[in-house]
Amino acid sequence: MTExxxxxxSCTRQSTTPMIHYQVAMSQPQTHLLEVRxxxxxxxxxxLDLKFPVWTPGSYLVREYARHLQDFTVVAGDIPLNWRKxxxxxxxxxxxxxxxxxxxxxxxxxxxxxxxxxxxxxxGYFNGAATFFRIVGLEGESIDLTVIPATPEWRVTxxxxxxxxxxxxxxAVDFDTLVDSPVEIGTHPVYQFEVxxxxxxxxxxxxxxxxxxxxxxxxxSIVTTEAEMFGGLPYERYVFLLHLxxxxxxxxxxxxxxxxIYQRFGFRDREKYEKFxxxxxxxxxxxxxxxxxxPQALExxxxxxxxxxxxxxxxxxxxxxxxxxxxxxxxxYDVRTFLNNWSKEITRYLKTPGRNVQPLAESSFxxxxxxxxxxxxxxxxxxxxxxxxxxxxxxxxxLIRDRHHNTRSLDDVMVHMWEQFGKDEIGYTPEQxxxxxxxxAEVDLSAFFNQYIQGLEELPFNTYLEPxxxxxxxxxxxxxxxxxxxxxxxGREIVKAVEAGSPANQVGVDPNDEIxxxxxxxxxxxxxxxxxxxxxxxxxxxxxLFHQDELRNxxxxxxxxxxxxxxxxxxxxxxxxxxxKFYHWLDVPIHVLKN
Numbered sequence: 080m081t082e083x084x085x086x087x088x089s090c091t092r093q094s095t096t097p098m099i100h101y102q103v104a105m106s107q108p109q110t111h112l113l114e115v116r117x118x119x120x121x122x123x124x125x126x127l128d129l130k131f132p133v134w135t136p137g138s139y140l141v142r143e144y145a146r147h148l149q150d151f152t153v154v155a156g157d158i159p160l161n162w163r164k165x166x167x168x169x170x171x172x173x174x175x176x177x178x179x180x181x182x183x184x185x186x187x188x189x190x191x192x193x194x195x196x197x198x199x200x201x202x203g204y205f206n207g208a209a210t211f212f213r214i215v216g217l218e219g220e221s222i223d224l225t226v227i228p229a230t231p232e233w234r235v236t237x238x239x240x241x242x243x244x245x246x247x248x249x250x251a252v253d254f255d256t257l258v259d260s261p262v263e264i265g266t267h268p269v270y271q272f273e274v275x276x277x278x279x280x281x282x283x284x285x286x287x288x289x290x291x292x293x294x295x296x297x298x299x300s301i302v303t304t305e306a307e308m309f310g311g312l313p314y315e316r317y318v319f320l321l322h323l324x325x326x327x328x329x330x331x332x333x334x335x336x337x338x339x340i341y342q343r344f345g346f347r348d349r350e351k352y353e354k355f356x357x358x359x360x361x362x363x364x365x366x367x368x369x370x371x372x373x374p375q376a377l378e379x380x381x382x383x384x385x386x387x388x389x390x391x392x393x394x395x396x397x398x399x400x401x402x403x404x405x406x407x408x409x410x411x412y413d414v415r416t417f418l419n420n421w422s423k424e425i426t427r428y429l430k431t432p433g434r435n436v437q438p439l440a441e442s443s444f445x446x447x448x449x450x451x452x453x454x455x456x457x458x459x460x461x462x463x464x465x466x467x468x469x470x471x472x473x474x475x476x477x478l479i480r481d482r483h484h485n486t487r488s489l490d491d492v493m494v495h496m497w498e499q500f501g502k503d504e505i506g507y508t509p510e511q512x513x514x515x516x517x518x519x520a521e522v523d524l525s526a527f528f529n530q531y532i533q534g535l536e537e538l539p540f541n542t543y544l545e546p547x548x549x550x551x552x553x554x555x556x557x558x559x560x561x562x563x564x565x566x567x568x569x570g571r572e573i574v575k576a577v578e579a580g581s582p583a584n585q586v587g588v589d590p591n592d593e594i595x596x597x598x599x600x601x602x603x604x605x606x607x608x609x610x611x612x613x614x615x616x617x618x619x620x621x622x623x624l625f626h627q628d629e630l631r632n633x634x635x636x637x638x639x640x641x642x643x644x645x646x647x648x649x650x651x652x653x654x655x656x657x658x659x660k661f662y663h664w665l666d667v668p669i670h671v672l673k674n
């Protein structure tokens with residue numbers, strides 16, 4: 080430890096109120112070790128239970144954060160206290176009548192993601208769930224946090240408010256808020272701007288080819304657009320934390336901030352830039368949907384165990400629906416790009432065989448064991464609640480718009496959910512969510528929910544698109560079908576997945592096989608689909624590969640070509656009704672799609 084900080088003795092606290100003060104230092108950033116100190120005064124008990132979170136809200140996987148904790152000690156002054164570890168994330172301390180207890184430990188921080196910790200010579204970044212103990216029984220007490228940067232040049236950026244009169248000491252009103260407030264420390268630039276009279280910050284770590292003024296202008300448009308939907312901004316200050324490095328993508332939402340990771344050179348290319356703005360729109364939308372409008376199962380977080388809900392399709396899938404729509408409304412891209420993006424998403428959905436195996440509600444419920452633990456069979460057995468939730472949200476939006484001639488939409492569902500559950504954060508049940516959607520649509524949606532959320536019936540896209548003059552079309556592949564999904568890895572053609580029931584699956588081709596030749600002729604890495612264009616449906620080919628280091632030959636009969644991609648386009652000669660509905664949906668005439 081580099082410095083001892085005495086817990087703040089604020090006159091606003093009562094002497095009998097427990098005082099909790101964390102300190103995080105980083106004296107040797109090259110070691111990737113955060114040095115954490117917990118000072119606790121006036122603990123009302125003889126046994127202190129400290130539990131380390133196993134997951135963080137917004138990322139539904141038990142991540143076992145305690146595996147990075149080391150060098151645990153606990154003292155009262157100079158007196159070591161007895162402690163024992165009684166579970167993987169549970170430390171228990173005998174207080175022995177002491178009023179001031181100090182716990183110290185170190186956290187290994189060398190995983191740069193939105194949900195973990197990272198410390199090196201360039202910066203420090205940490206999340207509360209991966210850094211701090213939950214003091215059992217004191218979760219509702221305020222917590223002070225002092226951050227000691229590695230060098231005087233490093234600054235601290237967090238959504239937590241400063242304790243008046245202090246330096247780098249912040250106050251969380253409770254443990255949930257501490258967990259919900261990541262911290263960035265370093266020499267990163269911080270850009271300040273206002274939206275609707277409220278201060279915002281954009282902190283960027285890492286070099287990149289971004290135009291900061293363009294970023295801020297478009298972020299302001301996204302914030303304004305989403306605020307208009309919900310009638311204002313439910314915070315006093317908001318912070319965007321952006322990390323840039325090679326080939327990265329991700330985000331994690333918080334009530335008053337978000338963490339974003341993106342590829343450092345992903346801002347000049349138009350499509351990549353628009354994808355980043357979709358990420359911003361997604362994480363910002365979460366400050367309403369999931370951070371405040373939450374399923375009842377997530378209303379009180381159980382940091383020790385999985386928190387199950389079948390409603391993640393609405394939390395994430397509906398948010399994904401809006402991350403496509405918000406940039407359109409904000410003027411970041413046009414209707415053609417909007418529909419093209421939808422075409423890509425529908426293609427991803429319809430080319431996932433797992434949609435016929437895992438229902439949407441089950442996908443939500445099983446996030447803890449499936450979505451974040453994908454394997455070579457995931458395409459055959461799983462369906463992302465992000466992706467199918469996005470599809471279902473589109474159908475619901477179009478259903479509501481069609482029934483009410485665009486005077487109502489999924490926006491009204493979100494506003495009702497905000498008014499009924501979000502403002503007071505009371506949590507909703509799956510039944511209440513369905514009821515709100517039915518009330519807005521003014522129709523019984525039991526069959527819809529049974530078929531498309533609880534069940535496995537194919538989503539009838541055209542049934543919902545045609546009233547708006549649109550139709551989903553398919554482009555058929557130019558090569559016969561094998562069922563192999565492969566990629567070029569260091570000059571080798573590696574099988575990444577094999578579709579269930581496909582010709583390749585039937586003869587025994589497996590993920591991780593290396594394809595060497597077809598009909599005795601060497602296959603160039605990345606050239607499988609091109610080679611298949613020389614064959615016809617029904618042809619039998621010899622595919623040579625390494626399977627677990629053994630050379631094998633399989634006789635594979637080629638199947639019918641499958642769909643290469645799907646795309647949404649205007650139908651020929653849309654009726655006046657279709658033209659009107661399209662216009663009032665997307666605010667442009669449908670003929671712009673023909674130009």
